[in-house]
Amino acid sequence: MATFLLERTAPLPPPEAWRRLTDWPRHGDVVPLTRVTVLTPAPTHEGTVFVARSGLGPLAFDDRMEVTVWQPPTDDAPGRCRLEKRGRVVRGWAEIEVRPGPGGRAHVVWREELRVRLLPPFLDGALERAARAVFGRAANRLLRGR
Numbered sequence: 001m002a003t004f005l006l007e008r009t010a011p012l013p014p015p016e017a018w019r020r021l022t023d024w025p026r027h028g029d030v031v032p033l034t035r036v037t038v039l040t041p042a043p044t045h046e047g048t049v050f051v052a053r054s055g056l057g058p059l060a061f062d063d064r065m066e067v068t069v070w071q072p073p074t075d076d077a078p079g080r081c082r083l084e085k086r087g088r089v090v091r092g093w094a095e096i097e098v099r100p101g102p103g104g105r106a107h108v109v110w111r112e113e114l115r116v117r118l119l120p121p122f123l124d125g126a127l128e129r130a131a132r133a134v135f136g137r138a139a140n141r142l143l144r145g146r
Contacts, residue, residue: 092115
């Protein structure tokens, strides 16, 4: 199991940071070799299901996720989203929190726990480092809007 935490401060108001981070198909544009398909009707809500398909050809796998907490930010409260990973290969959860930060910026906290089926525990450290790098870069690109 790999667990990691990312924190970012973005020059965006919290609702805009939230919108960018929870645009699920856009994750496929910023995570290498990944395509995201939302399986439930918009807008996102508790119960929304989407699949991130990562890899090439026969080496690809599906990371099926369900939104189990959906609380967009308000003037009085931070936004919080929890995803449960329910694929055959990837299990675990991810939480994205967006709150007001210094100078009207958005402060983002992204926590994630990954379990990859058949991956031996001695590789958890490598998985954690790789996931932190990939998702850190993805969060940066989502927040920049590119």
